[in-house]
Amino acid sequence: MADLRPAAPQPQPRMRASAARSARWPQNWLDWLRIRRNWMTVAGIVFGLILLLVLGTFAYAYATLPDPSRLDLAAGDVKIVDRNGNPIEVRNAQGVRVIPKELSDISPNLQKATIAVEDKHFYQHHGVDWGRVIKAGVIDVITRKPQQGASTITEQLAKIAILRSPQKTILRKLREALLATALESKYSKTDILKLYLNSIYYGHNATGVEAAAEVYFGKHAKDLTLGEASLLAGLPNGPSYYDPALHKDRALARQAVVLDAMVNTGVITSAQAEQAKNETLTFVFKENRSSLAPHFVDYVFEQLETVYGPSIINTGGLTVKTTLDLNLQKAAEQAVTVGQQRLGRLGADNGDFLAMDPKTGEILAMVGSADYLNNDIKGQFNVVTALRQPGSSFKPYVYEQAFKSHKLTMGSPLDDTSRHFANGQFHDFDFRDMGIISAHKALLLSRNIPALETMQTAGVDNVVNFAHDMGITTPLKSEVTTAIGSSEVRLLDHAVGYGVFATGGTRHDPVSLLEVKDKDGNTLDNPNKPQGKQVISAQEAYLITDILKDYSSQWNLGWNKPFAGKSGTTNNYRDAWMMAYSPNLVIGAWVGHTGPGNQDMNGVYGTMVGSSVLRDFINNGLTQAHFTVETFKRPDGLIDGPPCASSVSASPSASASASASAGSRSSEKELYLPGTECKPAPTPSPSPTPLPTPLTSVIPSIVPSGILPTPTPSSAPTPTPTAGPGQTP
Template sequence: MHRLVRSNRQGSRRGKLLLLKLLLVCALIATVAFGAFLYYLHQSDLPLAYSDRNSQLLSREGEAIAVFSSTDRSRSKVTLDHISPYLIQATLAVEDRQFYDHFGFDFKGMARAILVNLREMNKVQGASTLSQQLARNLYLSHERTWSRKIKEAMYTAQLEMKLEKDQILQMYLNEIYYGHGAYGIEAAAQMYFGKTAEQLSLAESAMLAGVPKGPTYYSPFNQMKNAKDRQRLVLNAMVETGHITEQQAEQAYDEILHFKSQKLRTIGDKAPYFRDYVRNVVINELGFDEGLLEHGGLNIYTTLDMEAQEAAELAVTNELKESPELEAALISIDPRSGHIKALVGGVNYKRSQYNHVFATARQPGSTFKPIMYLSALSSRKMTSASKFTSQPTLFHYDNNRKTYSPKNFGDKYLGEIDMRQAIAASDNIYAVNTILTVGADQVIELGRRMGISSPMSAVPSLALGTSPVSPFEMATAFGVISNQGKQVKPIAVLKITDDEGRVLYEAPSSAPEQVVEPAAAYVLTHLLESVFEAGGTGNRVSADIKRPVAGKTGTTSTDAWMVGFTPELSTAVWVGYDKGKMLGTAESRKAAPIFAKYTEKALEKVPPKIFPIPDGVVSVYLDPATGKLATEDCPDKKLEVFIEGTEPTEACDEHGHQEPEPVPVENKPETRSWWSDLKRWWMD
């Protein structure tokens, strides 16, 4: 028995000894392999720098139309002794405090970042060293893969092996992106402050040292509050590292900095306002790094139709060429897909880079009325035959505690009118009667679902478009009407690839949302077509559009609008002055011709189409005087459309002496334009 126990113990010791030897052999092999790998890295050359590759914007046809990198990009290299010590200290304090103590990787920092991220259940802290950042910027794309991480580690090790620390720091400060086309601290100092990197003060250094973390988010040109918050963080970091005192930090933070005027880009690209919009989408909505967009060689595939874009730019330029200070905006969207086909943010990009398509301080005037009328129709509270008297009226609201007395343009009042007449003549009295019948809250709720995100006040004047909105919102909302009540969110970017064709982003398919029933949208469309017919506010440009079109004009003292649509395009046009200058009579009539000329040119290769008629729509002939079903005895008859179940059922008994019989729809008592006749034939 004792002999068996001793044998087991000896066997156990031999097993442990064998395992130990095996571990030592594995460790020796790993050490030799690691040493060989380090020797290989030391002997291998670093790849060519992975920078200065322009990202480009492509149209829907794949045509390259613009680049995102500045054509006047600035890059000037300087040595460390020509860079302000404050800037060097600030950069090290906020980016890599252990730079001179590690060999490219800060393992303590990595562990600390992992603990913080685990505690916060989010990636709130990173631990990349300056060497890692330099390797990433110089030699790698920005794809997020394990292979890229491995390459980054290899190149970081090579940089540390081949270069002195000061050389790495100098390369970093000459390579890092500071926003607005400035690469390196010398270019940044010149661009932001008009001085050399050597002349930067403590306050200026702390400001610039904070920018590379987010060149857009922390740019003092774009986001001063964010930039000042970041400057405070950098100064506190310098206090913690002992480079400055708390008093110096406070003085630097309170110092008023004098920035140089932002240098404009050289204007050579097509569709510059669209390019700037896409830049904002890619960085702020899709989360791409601005440095990657500037020089990462990306291909941004967009929805822009260059023929439509050129038509838009030509229409704006030709109509406003004799009005040097007048501004304009045009946004055109395919309502079926949400694709932005054309975007003009202003008359002259060199003069003003402000994109008026997204300006939300403009009252839409009467162009807002269709949203209200759609609410009235879809709620069944009104129909196209509903009548109000157009006359000077004092309205009472808010439980009779408040009053409102709108006027019609030119003090023209039409007496008793129906919805079609009210829309065509843009009658304000009818509109206010409508919003008081429907309820402003219901109108606002529908506006939200149609794409209006700007604040809207629940007051009677909302009916007249007194709540400011942007042209982008108006084109989106009218697209719902055109698309049979379905909304497809506007989209500009379809796909993003890197320079090797790898897909970094692809737009998800967006299912249309049924905002209102198709029948209600069609009835309103039918009513809005009358705007371009005799007596309508858009009739003067109807000869320029040789296809079915619907829309609404709108005019305030400072803003002129035309928002309209065909089955293929929903387009908003705004004209006005940046400084709120009053519009003259001629200037207030500029929006409609721009809309008409653009629409016809953009669709010149597309055969005219009538608006599709959905189920749930009925058409009847009415007697205009009574609003009842027309009979053979009625001297005047007009065809009107209704949501099924809301049409009048009582026949007109004002004419003749026999039992009235409604005129069947097959009879066509009046002659209209060719496409109106075609539309009626289709309905019949």
């Protein structure tokens, strides 16, 4: 019988591993080639598109290139107008006078200094310094922002005299390069340098080296010393930023950069550079100027230089619409004048004023000094942007940090008893201890000891960081005395910070520019306004507002419109501040002494600034400007409740002699964030009265109601000055 079972499969001969790999290898190689070919195709297409884009850009730039032979060195005016189109100042881009000079009539020192700092390869390149361009590009990529300038002198001349556009685009840079190359083929290096030195802007309405030499030093350009020439050569990089009238330290630092560049290029020796750095420079600042807001215009030009570069001033033919309201500006100037009239006899020879819209950050009024043309008080210096100690006007940041972190509440008790802080003994301005008082009352009455205690409770670094979040841009000392204003701030930043309270928690940084148009009325740019940043909640912000809205009545300031406010005074009456805000306006003013002699005033307090400068602006200026002040509205989500019992969180150093009215407010109501309401607690035993020690403070001339029997100035003796901080109301 036949065997029907299937035959067993025959075993296949075994292949070695190397043979198996050899069999797969051709297929893998083909796959790899296919993938590579696909990628190369894609890369080729991408490269072709990029090349086409680049060539197209070059072709467009070349086709729309202005005629390089049409050098327009006359340029035009730069018109600064307010938010309603009213003229503030017309600044001629070519200065009060333009005095063209041959190179033989220009100091060789200035020629060499300009080339060394602006374009050290001027005599080697043909319009574009490609090595410098590549270096600048690499650095910009590394830092992820424009850090390096790469424009040659020829490119700058093309930008000033031909392109005349403030916009920063790749297309404009390409046109600059093409025009620079064309200029180099048409003009000699000598002609280009002469044209450049006669057309560059040096600040103070001076264009060209001859005008600059006369405005700054009262001499001809050919007579400039090495020190004078090196200082002038550094100004075109930032005429406002390096203005020696306003920022002499910056101007001298820039001069040092110029001199070092001259040494590096071998045109002077190190000894000559050091001699020039030590040279005494005598400035004359022979400038004719008519402006309705000179400090603000200076500030605007500095912003223009920052946003568009210094060439915006050289170009001219522009109308810059700003945020300023000339009606409010006039009111602010009048208020500063009133302050000088009333406080001048006490040594106040200078003052400033700032008004901002807290909802947008737009600057509505800016008075940088009491008299712009008064050199005795350094009137051209803008105190609004300067650093000064704010005194007690800093305290709202301290209390807000404590409130929002739930370390304290408005009703929390604080110990107003003279004691030791930060290696110094402190007491309050009236030389009295009020004992246990609420945080609400401590801020309203501007008590120093409770503010220092609150600073410790909230955490010094927490308060410093919070103040920066609110808008303070300058460094603050990580010290407890920062609570009472020992760290310097700018009024401009301070107004931003108070604006956060005004808006219910949103910060808006300062804005001064609204629109830039060319001479034909075409809009060149609408600067982007910074977006608001929510810093605190509306409920947290209103806790401070609920306290400070009573400041005017508590301190008898006489305001007839609903503003919240806070004053500040520093040691020895050197600085007196008053800040105020409503939902749609933040205002601030400072008074001090910046002229010859002692910088300390004679008993000028921040509250006196409030009852003179701010009172005139609020009661008269706003009415005349037809400005409607919005009223505060309490946000939902806050809880009414009684003050905390006097023992809760009370310091063991509470004075036994503190009055009962000062330590108990059971009939009053406080506002609380949900979950922070106070609970009663037993009263602690009083501690011994502290031993008498040297105290740090000053005495107010305006005493708030509720502290002393009468609201009139007290006749307490003047304390002996001490080294420690002693900021007061």
